[in-house]
Amino acid sequence: MADSIAARKGPVSRFLDSDLWFSFSHSPLTIVSAIVALALIGAAVLAPVIAPHDPFNLATLNLMDAFNPPAWVEGGNPDFLLGTDDQGRDMLSTIMYGARISLFVGFCSVIFAMVLGVTLGLVAGFVGGTTDAVLMRIADIKLTFPAILVALLVDGLVRAALPRELHDRIALWVVIFAIGISNWVQYARTVRGSTLVEKNKEYVMAARVIGLSSTRIMTSHVLPNVMGPVLVIATLNLGFAILAEATLSFLGVGVPPTQPSLGTLIRIGNDFLFSGEWWITVFPGITLALMVLSVNLLGDWLRDALNPRLR
Amino acid sequence: MRAALLAATAVVGVLAAAGAADARTVRWSASGDPNTMDPHSQNLGTVTMVLQQIYEPLIKRDKDLALEPGLATAWRQVEPNRWRFELRRGVKFHDGADFNADDVVFSITRALAPTSNYGIFVDTVEKAEKVDDNTVDIVTKIPDPILPNKIASVYMMDKEWSEKNNVTAPQNTRAREETHTVRNTNGTGPFRLSVREPDVRTVMLRNDAWWGWADTAKNTSNVTEIVYRPISSDATRIAALLSGEVDFVLDPPLQDLERLKRAPNISVLEGPEIRTIFFAMDVARDELLYSSVKGKNPFKELRVRQALYHAIDIEAIRTRVMRGQAIVTGTFFPEQVNGYVKEEDVRLPFNAERARQLLAEAGYPQGFEVTLDCPNNRYINDEAICQAVAAMWTRIGVKTNLNAMPLANFFPKIQRDDTSIYLLGWGVPTQDALYSFQSLLATRDGAQGNGIWNYGRYSNPRMDQLVTAMKNELDPEKRNAAIREALKIYREDVPHIPLHHQMVPWAVRSNIAMPHQANNQPQFRFVRVN
Numbered sequence: 001m002a003d004s005i006a007a008r009k010g011p012v013s014r015f016l017d018s019d020l021w022f023s024f025s026h027s028p029l030t031i032v033s034a035i036v037a038l039a040l041i042g043a044a045v046l047a048p049v050i051a052p053h054d055p056f057n058l059a060t061l062n063l064m065d066a067f068n069p070p071a072w073v074e075g076g077n078p079d080f081l082l083g084t085d086d087q088g089r090d091m092l093s094t095i096m097y098g099a100r101i102s103l104f105v106g107f108c109s110v111i112f113a114m115v116l117g118v119t120l121g122l123v124a125g126f127v128g129g130t131t132d133a134v135l136m137r138i139a140d141i142k143l144t145f146p147a148i149l150v151a152l153l154v155d156g157l158v159r160a161a162l163p164r165e166l167h168d169r170i171a172l173w174v175v176i177f178a179i180g181i182s183n184w185v186q187y188a189r190t191v192r193g194s195t196l197v198e199k200n201k202e203y204v205m206a207a208r209v210i211g212l213s214s215t216r217i218m219t220s221h222v223l224p225n226v227m228g229p230v231l232v233i234a235t236l237n238l239g240f241a242i243l244a245e246a247t248l249s250f251l252g253v254g255v256p257p258t259q260p261s262l263g264t265l266i267r268i269g270n271d272f273l274f275s276g277e278w279w280i281t282v283f284p285g286i287t288l289a290l291m292v293l294s295v296n297l298l299g300d301w302l303r304d305a306l307n308p309r310l311r
Numbered sequence: 312m313r314a315a316l317l318a319a320t321a322v323v324g325v326l327a328a329a330g331a332a333d334a335r336t337v338r339w340s341a342s343g344d345p346n347t348m349d350p351h352s353q354n355l356g357t358v359t360m361v362l363q364q365i366y367e368p369l370i371k372r373d374k375d376l377a378l379e380p381g382l383a384t385a386w387r388q389v390e391p392n393r394w395r396f397e398l399r400r401g402v403k404f405h406d407g408a409d410f411n412a413d414d415v416v417f418s419i420t421r422a423l424a425p426t427s428n429y430g431i432f433v434d435t436v437e438k439a440e441k442v443d444d445n446t447v448d449i450v451t452k453i454p455d456p457i458l459p460n461k462i463a464s465v466y467m468m469d470k471e472w473s474e475k476n477n478v479t480a481p482q483n484t485r486a487r488e489e490t491h492t493v494r495n496t497n498g499t500g501p502f503r504l505s506v507r508e509p510d511v512r513t514v515m516l517r518n519d520a521w522w523g524w525a526d527t528a529k530n531t532s533n534v535t536e537i538v539y540r541p542i543s544s545d546a547t548r549i550a551a552l553l554s555g556e557v558d559f560v561l562d563p564p565l566q567d568l569e570r571l572k573r574a575p576n577i578s579v580l581e582g583p584e585i586r587t588i589f590f591a592m593d594v595a596r597d598e599l600l601y602s603s604v605k606g607k608n609p610f611k612e613l614r615v616r617q618a619l620y621h622a623i624d625i626e627a628i629r630t631r632v633m634r635g636q637a638i639v640t641g642t643f644f645p646e647q648v649n650g651y652v653k654e655e656d657v658r659l660p661f662n663a664e665r666a667r668q669l670l671a672e673a674g675y676p677q678g679f680e681v682t683l684d685c686p687n688n689r690y691i692n693d694e695a696i697c698q699a700v701a702a703m704w705t706r707i708g709v710k711t712n713l714n715a716m717p718l719a720n721f722f723p724k725i726q727r728d729d730t731s732i733y734l735l736g737w738g739v740p741t742q743d744a745l746y747s748f749q750s751l752l753a754t755r756d757g758a759q760g761n762g763i764w765n766y767g768r769y770s771n772p773r774m775d776q777l778v779t780a781m782k783n784e785l786d787p788e789k790r791n792a793a794i795r796e797a798l799k800i801y802r803e804d805v806p807h808i809p810l811h812h813q814m815v816p817w818a819v820r821s822n823i824a825m826p827h828q829a830n831n832q833p834q835f836r837f838v839r840v841n
Contacts, residue, residue, distance in 0.1 A: 058705035063627035086632075087698050165714075258713070271545040274553075275566035 023305040033297035040291050044099040051093035052081070056258075062088050067272075070279050083279040085265075086272065091279060094265060095287050101261040102291070105176055106242040110234050112180030113241075117187025118230060122218050124188065125195025136192070139185045147240075148247055150182035151175075155253045171256045179244045186233050194226035228306055235299035239292040246288055262288045335840040336536040337823060339833075340548055341561040343688035344510045344541035346719045349492035350466035351421055351481040354428045356586075356738060357689065357718060359464075360561070360832045361539060364515055365405075366466035366498035369396055369415065370459050373529075374826040374837060376742065378459055382410060382467055382499060391454040392437075398445045402522050404469045405496070405503040412441040417470035417479075419449065423759065426483040431750050432461040432741075434760030435782060453783050460741040472497045485726050501530065501836045502537060513539040515835075523836060530836040537835055543688050543717070552577065552818055558840075559825070561833065562691060563818040565634040571818050580827040584815040586738040587643045588690055590683075590700070590808040591751070592616070592731065595768035599731040601682035601712075604675075610732070610767075614673035616805040620659040621666035622707045623700060629811060632695045637811035642798060643737060643747055645812040647829065650744030650794035655802050658809070666707040678708025684733040685713060686721040691813050697734055725766045733766065736813065738830060744794045745781040752797075752806055753778045769806040 015021055024030055043050070054060060065088035068077045076083065082091035124135040142150070158174045159167055167174070198204060199222060207217045242262075248254035249263030250270075257264055262284045269281025345358040350366045352358075371381035383396040402410040419439035422429045435455040440448045451458060473479050476491035496504040501523060502515035515537040523530045540557065542548040545564035551557045553574060563571055563579070572579050592610040593599055599608050609615045629637050641658035644651060670678060685697035694715045701711035716724070725733050739746050754770040755762030761778070762768070777800075780793040801807070815831045825838040 058702040058711070061702040061706075063624060063631050063699045063702065066631040086695060087702065088631075257715075271564065272566055273546055274549050274570055275564075276570070277566065 020305055024301070027301060029297060030301040033294040033301075036290055037294040037298060040099060040287070040294070041103060043096050044103050047093070047096035047100050051090075051096045052079075053090040053093040055089040055094040055097060064088065067277055069277075073279075082283050085268065085280045086277075091283055094260065095262070095284055098260050098262045098265050098284060099287060099291065101172075101255060101259055102242050102245055102263070102288070105172065105179070105245040105255065105261065106238050108176045109179035109183070109241045109245070110238050112176060113183040113237065114187055114230065114234050116180065117184035118191050118223070118226075120184065121188035121191030122195055122223065122226070125192035126199055126214065126218050126222065132192070135188070139188050142182075142185050145182075147179075147182035148244060151178040151244060151248055152251070152253060154178035154181060155248065159253070168256045168258075171254075172259065175245060175248060175254050178248070179241050182244070183237055183241065186237070187230060190229050190233060191226050194229065195222055198222050198225050232299065232303045232306060235302050236296060239296040239299065242288070242295070243292050262291075334535050335533050336538060337534050337559055337835065337838060337840060338538045338540065338557040339559045339561065340540050340542045340551060340557040342541060342543050342545075342548065343718050345513070346509075346722065347482055347484065347493050348496050348504065348507060349478070349482040349490065350468060350496075350498075351418075351424070351427045351429045352484055352492070353722070354431070354464075355689075355718070355722065356831060361513060361515075362466065362496070362498075363500070363832060364502040364537065364835050365496045365500045365504055366468070367500045368463050368465050368467065369398075370463040372463055372740075372830075374828065374834070376828065376830060378463055381463075382415075386459060388454075388456075389448070392451045394449045394451070394455075394458050395442070396447045396449065398447065399522060400445055402499050403520055404472065404499055405518060406469070406472060408469050408471060408497075410467065410469070410499055411444050412447045414467055414470050415439060415447045416441050417473065418465065418467045421468065421473070421479065421481060422465050424480045426488075427481045428484075428763070429465060429481075430763055431746065431760035432464045434461075434749065434758070436759070454785060455782070456785060457741060457743055457745070460743060461746075464740050467499065469497050484723055487723065501532070505536075510541060515539070532836045532838050533840060534835050534838050541688075549818075552820075555820075558820040558823055559833070560818045561815075561831070563816060565636050565692060565816075568634070568636070568816055568818075576821045578819055578821050580817045580819060580825070582815065582827045582829055583638065583645065583647075584738065584813045584831045585645055585647050585742065585829050586690075586736050586813045586815075586831065587640060587645065588637075588693075588696065588734065588736045588810045588813060589643055590619075590732060590734055590810070591765075591767040591769075591806070592733075593728070593767050594806070595728075595770070599681065600729065601714075601731040603680035603710075609673070609675060609679055609681075612673045613805060614669040615675065616808070617659060618666040618669035618673070618707060619704060619709065620805055620808045621662045621669065622703050622709075623808065623810070624661045624703055625658065625810065626661070628696060628699055632692050632699050633811065633814075636691070636814040636816065638814070639811050640809050642801060643751070643807060643809050644739050644744060648739045648742050648744055648747070650791060650798075652795050652798050655795070655798035657802060659805075663703075663707055670708060675708070678710065680710040680712065681731055682712045682714050684721065684725060684730045685715045686718045686734065687715040689718045689721070690734070690736040691815070693734060693736075696810065728766050728768065730766060735764070737764070740830060744797075745778070748774070748778050748781065748794075748797055752801070767806070771800065771804065771806070774800055 065084050066086055068080050068084040069075050070083040071078050071081050080090045084090055120135050124132040155174055155178050207221050245254055245261060246263030249261050250267045254263055255261050265284035266281050272280050343357045345361045347353050350362055367381050369381050369383035370378050373379045382399050384399050385397040387395055389395045416439040422433045435451040435453055437450045437452045442448055478490050478492045482488050482490045482493055494507045501518055501521045503518045505516045506514035517535045542551060548560055549567045552560050571577050594610050596608055598606060625639050629639055640656055642656045683697055683701055685694055687694040697713050701713045704711045737747060749760050750764040752769055752774055753761040754775050755765055774797060777793045777797040781790055784790040817827055822841045
């Protein structure tokens with residue numbers, strides 16, 4: 001009977017009845033974070049449509065517009081709400097495009113780390129033995145290096161190995177790889193732990209008995225049951241990945257300056273901080289802080305909401 | 312035993328403390344690091360500003376850049392093609408070896424070597440001859456009235472030291488060669504190299520044995536140690552100055568000048584530099600290396616060069632990028648240089664419409680794409696200038712991709728002619744127009760100094776004739792006429808797109824007294840720490 005009621009309800013009302021929604025709708029902080037995150041993501045994704053200017057179209061830049069303060073400050077120009085940078089680019093539009101690159105790098109590197117970590121964790125947990133030992137020792141070694149150091153190392157190696165022109169073209173992917181490779185261990189460890197628990201359960205036994213291949217068991221039976229914690233880690237890691245990209249770009253080794261991310265914008269603006277042109281660095285900085293904070297708060301909430309022990 | 316050790320430690324401690332009280336260290340910073348310590352390998356301001364504390368030429372330049380005796384006490388033209396130099400006696404290299412005529416002959420020969428980047432200063436020299444231990448003759452191919460001006464840029468090395476360390480030829484930067492001289496020095500100058508960590512720090516200690524300290528009225532320095540640290544980030548460099556971490560910033564960012572002038576313990580020394588910033592382009596290849604145009608070279612077409620020139624809004628660059636710290640020009644050396652003609656110092660006016668029209672007439676109505684090579688730590692706001700100009704060119708249809716890089720990558724790249732268009736700043740140490748024309752515009756025909764910085768390989772037979780006239784002509788009237796005609800060609804044929812002469816403010820802690828120098832090269836023998 002209960003089954004048939006659930007079946008009659010649509011997926012929306014089922015979601016509205018869930019514990020997850022209950023916990024979400026009763027946490028004002030989480031709602032605010034969600035709104036901020038969605039607004040930032042929306043602004044970033046829709047940048048080409050809604051940005052007031054196209055900061056990458058050199059043909060529309062006018063150097064005489066350089067160093068305009070924000071519109072509400074004396075000397076500001078209403079055409080440029082958040083002011084302009086040293087080349088006359090509109091800060092608001094530049095930030096929207098910058099957030100786009102930051103989020104893109106963040107998402108891609110999280111997905112890369114997740115795929116790599118989950119695969120290795122699953123294999124280590126399921127196969128066990130020497131494979132497990134080798135993979136987990138590699139993970140241990142990896143854990144001894146700070147993530148930013150690994151990212152710098154990868155970026156430096158690629159930079160030295162490839163000619164400059166080629167490197168500039170693939171720089172974005174190098175950064176994604178560098179951040180992803182420095183983050184997979186968490187996933188691998190979590191998934192391995194869960195897999196060790198799952199693989200001795202009856203349904204896995206049953207699957208073995210009917211003769212399914214190990215790959216099949218891992219992907220269609222064990223994997224769905226270990227994904228819960230992975231999603232939590234992924235959300236929390238998104239904030240880290242965005243921050244890591246900003247750090248690399250601030251150090252000047254991240255994305256090329258022709259595609260400025262938030263970190264690049266902060267670095268450029270940093271040069272003008274002493275001379276009173278604060279808006280060039282402060283607004284990208286605020287955007288980055290809001291983005292990372294809201295994503296992290298969402299991740300925290302998700303972790304608590306999915307943790308049966310906290311219910 | 313133990314007591315003795317303790318006592319010894321105490322004595323050492325006291326000595327160290329006494330040394331510290333007496334130590335007068337100047338911590339100096341600028342954005343770029345010298346890419347070599349070889350005295351004849353890179354004729355670059357960033358290199359010579361450090362090397363000239365360590366190495367000395369036969370003739371030096373004083374605070375006002377006038378010539379004064381250096382390792383030579385006297386010089387005269389004994390025959391039209393022969394200059395005689397009387398060497399200073401009792402001078403020792405930092406390793407203790409004596410300086411003598413053999414070292415001069417060796418150094419001049421080294422500067423003439425194919426891998427030397429200082430050929431321009433010895434272009435007329437046939438050879439150096441030892442007369443006796445303290446006298447050297449420099450034999451020139453043609454009578455050269457301005458030889459002393461050039462010799463003032465050729466550093467003297469020790470022959471034995473160079474032979475021992477296998478550095479008898481200058482380091483070949485184009486082949487990315489690493490030699491002993493890249494990190495080690497052995498000069499005769501007022502300071503000797505103590506620590507050299509590329510891109511980190513370069514420490515020089517006072518050479519108490521330097522001959523010049525005897526003249527206390529002239530060489531008033533009390534500096535015992537110079538620590539040079541490159542800091543590429545503008546904000547970090549200024550933060551270091553404001554917080555007291557460095558004492559002297561050679562290239563304070565222009566946007567911070569107002570703030571620095573208001574700071575209580577910092578002085579800003581202002582003055583123009585004899586250096587002009589311009590764009591030069593590949594006008595030799597039949598097809599550009601980095602362009603969308605295939606099968607022909609648009610820069611060979613005068614109208615394309617004029618179009619790029621007309622597209623530049625120089626007022627915007629002067630006021631926004633340079634914040635007024637630049638003198639706009641239509642030629643390539645400032646009025647302090649002999650040969651300057653006011654009437655030829657005229658720019659093609661900013662006119663984007665005219666620029667588009669010229670492009671269309673030249674057969675590029677849709678424009679084209681090109682990559683601009685630009686240093687990002689050599690000249691004042693170099694990368695910002697390139698960014699701004701890239702936007703201006705893109706607006707008239709020449710889509711400009713900017714390739715900005717540190718000087719350590721930039722110079723080897725353009726020195727291999729591996730560029731289509733690039734930004735360069737040219738200073739004139741000899742203060743004579745010949746230096747600019749010969750290095751930048753003469754055909755690179757293998758003769759000493761001709762076109763050695765002409766990486767666009769501009770070649771114009773009339774220009775070459777005029778350069779030869781500037782070298783050979785002894786009558787100042789006729790020589791100036793040749794310079795004047797060459798300047799006219801420069802204005803009309805647009806081999807470069809000139810921008811401005813740099814102003815070079817220095818920011819220094821108020822307790823340090825130093826003269827500002829128009830070649831942007833501080834001389835620490837004049838610096839006092841109070």
